[in-house]
Amino acid sequence: xxxxxxxxxxxxxxxxxxxxxxxxxxSVKENIIFGKAFKPRRYKEVITACSLNxxxxxxxxxxxxxxxxxxxxxxxxxxxxxxxxxxxxxxKDIYLLDDPLSAVDSHVGQHIFDSCIxxxxxxxxxxxxxxxxxxxxxxxxxxxxxxxxxxxxxxYETLIQDEKDFSVLINNYHQRLEAEGNxxxxxxxxxxxxxxxxxxxxxxxxxxxxxxxxNTTEEKKEMNDDSKMNGVEKGKDILMKAEERNTGTVSxxxxxxxxxxxxxxxxxxxxxxxxxxxxxxxVFTDFWLGRWINDGNGNxxxxxxxxxxxxxxxxFYATIYGSSLVVLIILFVVKCFIFVSTVLRASSNLxxxxxxxxxxxxxxxxxxxxxxxxxxxxxxxxxxxxxxxxFYMEVLILNLSLISMTFLVIAVIFYWFIIPLFIFVAMxxxxxxxxxxxxxxxxxxxxxxxxxxxxxxSASVQGLSTLHAYxxxxxxxEIFEKLLDKNTLPYFMYxxxxxxxxxxxxxxxxxxxxxxxxxIVLLRDNVPAAMGxxxxxxxxxxxxxxQLTVRFIAEVESTFTNVERLVYYIINLKPEAPCSIxxxxxxxxxxxxxxxxxxxxxxxxxxxxxxxxxxxxxxxxAEEKIGIVxxxxxxxxxxxxxxxxxxxxxxxxISIDGVNILDIGQKMTMHHPRTTxxxxxxxxxxxxxxxxxxxxxxxxxxxxxxGVIFRTFVPDSGPRLH
Numbered sequence: 001x002x003x004x005x006x007x008x009x010x011x012x013x014x015x016x017x018x019x020x021x022x023x024x025x026x027s028v029k030e031n032i033i034f035g036k037a038f039k040p041r042r043y044k045e046v047i048t049a050c051s052l053n054x055x056x057x058x059x060x061x062x063x064x065x066x067x068x069x070x071x072x073x074x075x076x077x078x079x080x081x082x083x084x085x086x087x088x089x090x091x092k093d094i095y096l097l098d099d100p101l102s103a104v105d106s107h108v109g110q111h112i113f114d115s116c117i118x119x120x121x122x123x124x125x126x127x128x129x130x131x132x133x134x135x136x137x138x139x140x141x142x143x144x145x146x147x148x149x150x151x152x153x154x155x156y157e158t159l160i161q162d163e164k165d166f167s168v169l170i171n172n173y174h175q176r177l178e179a180e181g182n183x184x185x186x187x188x189x190x191x192x193x194x195x196x197x198x199x200x201x202x203x204x205x206x207x208x209x210x211x212x213x214x215n216t217t218e219e220k221k222e223m224n225d226d227s228k229m230n231g232v233e234k235g236k237d238i239l240m241k242a243e244e245r246n247t248g249t250v251s252x253x254x255x256x257x258x259x260x261x262x263x264x265x266x267x268x269x270x271x272x273x274x275x276x277x278x279x280x281x282x283v284f285t286d287f288w289l290g291r292w293i294n295d296g297n298g299n300x301x302x303x304x305x306x307x308x309x310x311x312x313x314x315x316f317y318a319t320i321y322g323s324s325l326v327v328l329i330i331l332f333v334v335k336c337f338i339f340v341s342t343v344l345r346a347s348s349n350l351x352x353x354x355x356x357x358x359x360x361x362x363x364x365x366x367x368x369x370x371x372x373x374x375x376x377x378x379x380x381x382x383x384x385x386x387x388x389x390x391f392y393m394e395v396l397i398l399n400l401s402l403i404s405m406t407f408l409v410i411a412v413i414f415y416w417f418i419i420p421l422f423i424f425v426a427m428x429x430x431x432x433x434x435x436x437x438x439x440x441x442x443x444x445x446x447x448x449x450x451x452x453x454x455x456x457x458s459a460s461v462q463g464l465s466t467l468h469a470y471x472x473x474x475x476x477x478e479i480f481e482k483l484l485d486k487n488t489l490p491y492f493m494y495x496x497x498x499x500x501x502x503x504x505x506x507x508x509x510x511x512x513x514x515x516x517x518x519x520i521v522l523l524r525d526n527v528p529a530a531m532g533x534x535x536x537x538x539x540x541x542x543x544x545x546x547q548l549t550v551r552f553i554a555e556v557e558s559t560f561t562n563v564e565r566l567v568y569y570i571i572n573l574k575p576e577a578p579c580s581i582x583x584x585x586x587x588x589x590x591x592x593x594x595x596x597x598x599x600x601x602x603x604x605x606x607x608x609x610x611x612x613x614x615x616x617x618x619x620x621x622a623e624e625k626i627g628i629v630x631x632x633x634x635x636x637x638x639x640x641x642x643x644x645x646x647x648x649x650x651x652x653x654i655s656i657d658g659v660n661i662l663d664i665g666q667k668m669t670m671h672h673p674r675t676t677x678x679x680x681x682x683x684x685x686x687x688x689x690x691x692x693x694x695x696x697x698x699x700x701x702x703x704x705x706x707g708v709i710f711r712t713f714v715p716d717s718g719p720r721l722h
Contacts, residue, residue, distance in 0.1 A: 015086075016096045018098055022466045024459065025069045027063065028067060032047075032063070036090065045120065050112060052078075067082070076103040077103045080102070081104065083100070084097070084100045094124070096129075097126060137156050142155070142159055144159070144169075151166075241368050246444065261353070263345055271338055271342050275394075278331045281331060288321055288324065351382055354570055358569065360573075372454030373455075376450050377565055377566060381566055385566070388559055392559055402541075420515050424508060431504055435501050435554055440561065442497065446491045447562065453483045460480070498554075513536075513542070516536055576645075577666045590657060591656045595619075595657055596654075597618070600615050600616075600617055601617070601654060602651040603641070603650055604650055612638045642654065
């Protein structure tokens with residue numbers, strides 16, 4: 001935020017609890033102490049003040065439970081209280097609490113306000129931002145903001161007596177409480193009668209069965225056993241999965257998948273043959289030019305000029321040479337066009353396949369996979385396949401064809417060259433095999449070590465305001481530098497290893513040139529000068545070509561590790577339930593009424609985790625308004641998660657109008673229920689949101705906006721609707 005005018009002065013250290021709690025991908029304990037020295041006594045006091053004792057008892061591993069990226073393993077209230085506990089544990093002079101009680105229920109909120117804000121922070125300066133008016137009478141001073149300005153400021157009693165905006169706000173609040181209180185009195189009578197009836201039936205049932213107390217004891221024993229089991233299986237309950245790393249050569253299936261993405265084996269073979277054909281034609285033009293020069297004027301008698309223009313077959317040589325050049329140019333253009341089209345098709349298809357695999361994955365994948373791993377594949381891996389891999393493959397195929405033709409030309413001119421040729425080829429192959437092993441693994445280390453960098457950047461940007469408030473920007477910058485160093489090390493070794501290779505390839509290439517030159521001298525009486533010149537030219541050309549070839553063999557294989565990582569997602573990611581099942585498609589008018597039934601519903605978020613929903617059975621009739629209550633972390637949101645099949649239930653059924661939604665397509669399940677999530681998700685404009693979810697024209701939406709008291713902010717038309 002940019003300061004346009006005025007000044008801000010702070011005298012003392014600051015702790016900050018954001019409205020949207022930001023947590024590190026670490027344990028609960030690490031998020032609370034946030035890099036400070038651990039003090040057991042103060043830690044326990046903070047846990048109690050922020051009402052976290054019961055939550056830590058529920059967590060599988062207590063305060064060592066991993067919260068996951070963005071606190072994905074916690075409820076909204078738990079994240080908010082851990083964020084508040086971090087601020088309290090920091091022991092700062094000034095506390096900026098941005099609506100810290102918005103995500104907790106009224107009872108927990110009152111406990112936190114009394115024991116934490118009024119208790120643990122009693123001797124601290126607190127700026128308490130809230131929309132909950134019941135806490136304002138406990139504040140020393142109240143500031144009312146309106147349209148970005150301070151409308152009123154002063155003590156609570158003084159502002160009430162002024163009878164301005166604040167007084168009107170408080171009076172309306174109390175009138176609403178009184179109206180709700182009268183309704184609650186009527187409801188309490190019915191509720192009391194209902195509770196008395198339930199207690200009476202339970203008492204009679206307990207007396208008749210005689211097992212009320214044993215059940216209670218058995219339940220406690222089961223809870224203790226579950227707790228012990230969680231402790232035993234701690235090693236299995238790792239939230240964030242480590243990134244996979246293959247070893248050894250790149251598998252054949254990786255190359256086959258790339259060929260399929262490029263259009264099939266026939267297309268790839270055609271491209272390779274096209275490259276070899278262009279190389280053969282280039283060698284032929286050089287060979288034909290050498291023969292033409294060697295022929296001279298076509299007259300070997302003494303006193304002839306030897307000029308090419310005097311050759312009687314001049315038109316024949318020129319026609320063949322010119323035609324081959326024209327065909328070579330056309331073939332080169334066609335080769336480039338087809339090659340570029342093929343590699344672009346391959347990278348595009350691989351991107352689309354991995355994108356579909358990721359988007360069709362269940363929520364468990366996103367909960368347990370760091371965002372850096374996904375970003376790494378869709379950024380660096382795709383970039384390598386788009387840019388570097390096509391260049392490396394083109395040069396490699398071209399060089400392989402050129403080397404084979406070069407060896408062929410030299411062997412035709414000097415058949416004795418075949419003997420040292422096998423020696424040089426063996427040296428190149430052995431050096432290449434040794435080199436590829438190290439450079440391939442270095443490339444894999446480079447790919448894997450880059451993911452934590454992306455994750456750290458993403459987390460730091462999301463929690464930038466919190467990091468600034470606690471003065472942790474320098475510490476997180478140091479962590480970033482360490483992660484970057486860890487990533488740069490294999491990257492640096494990857495490229496320096498090619499320098500190591502270049503020195504040894506130079507020695508071998510010099511040997512090839514030396515042997516070729518010696519053969520020209522030793523066989524000078526049997527080899528024409530033009531052919532000898534052609535041979536030494538190609539031999540010297542091998543110095544650079546062989547280096548590039550061995551290097552690009554390793555480059556292509558190491559870059560195919562990026563393809564390997566995409567193919568791993570394409571093959572191994574388990575998709576969620578299918579969008580539609582034709583055999584089990586419900587009626588076109590389903591759901592007609594809107595009744596909901598859950599029978600024995602059990603759900604856990606991941607394997608090896610305890611059940612979150614433990615056999616829920618209920619029946620909701622059409623048009624009924626049902627309220628679901630419970631403390632933070634009791635499983636309220638998990639019912640919605642099961643209803644939308646974001647996580648498939650472990651057992652039980654969910655029926656809407658008599659149709660079990662677990663047996664029909666995912667699209668039908670996702671389309672019919674509607675939800676308002678705890679943390680809103682918004683598209684670019686209000687009109688776009690309404691059109692997507694309702695399929696109704698824009699003129700109808702002003703009615704809905706008025707129903708949620710939105711008309712004062714959004715008119716019937718105009719820019720605010722968009």
